[in-house]
Amino acid sequence: MQFINHYSFLLLAGFSILALLIYTLQRGFSKHDLMAVGALLLGFSLAFWIFQPFETGQTTPSPDQLTAGTTPVLVQFQSPYCLACMAAKPLVNRLLSETEQTLNFVAINIHDPSYAPLVKKFGVRFTPTFLVLDQHQNELYRSIGTLDVEGVLNSLHSIHPDS
Secondary structure, eight states: OTTOSHHHHHHHHHHHHHHHHHHHHHHOOOHHHHHHHHHHHHHHHHHHHHHOOOOOOOOOOOGGGTTOSSSOEEEEEEOTTOHHHHHTHHHHHHHHHHHGGGOEEEEEETTOGGGHHHHHHTTOOSSSEEEEEOTTOOEEEEEESSOOHHHHHHHHHHHOTTO
């Protein structure tokens, strides 16, 4: 399904407006038809503006720095076009506030070619995919589509039972 992305929305909008224009030209153009085309154009423009992908501003470490320390890392494999990735941000923030200094967080854009080896290594096929890795890049936890805060906390307790 590589053909469905943020550009396919533009094609859908263009075909919808073109179909409405052809329909109105065949039956005669009126003031109401002009308002309908304008409303459709405004609605599509507003939807494109709201859901347009944007850079998060997060800096992502190099693959070598992914697990450089002794602290486990929560890795989110994401895409700037993924609404579920954006929706998971409050859960990630909650988890990071609960774990304080016992968990690092890294967001990896799967479209960045420098991370292709990591995407392949961990078999990431869907976004968001969440992994908890230890300092040796051993996978302690995996979740696809949503973040289970309790599952992550349980995986951290298996490393540090005293915490």
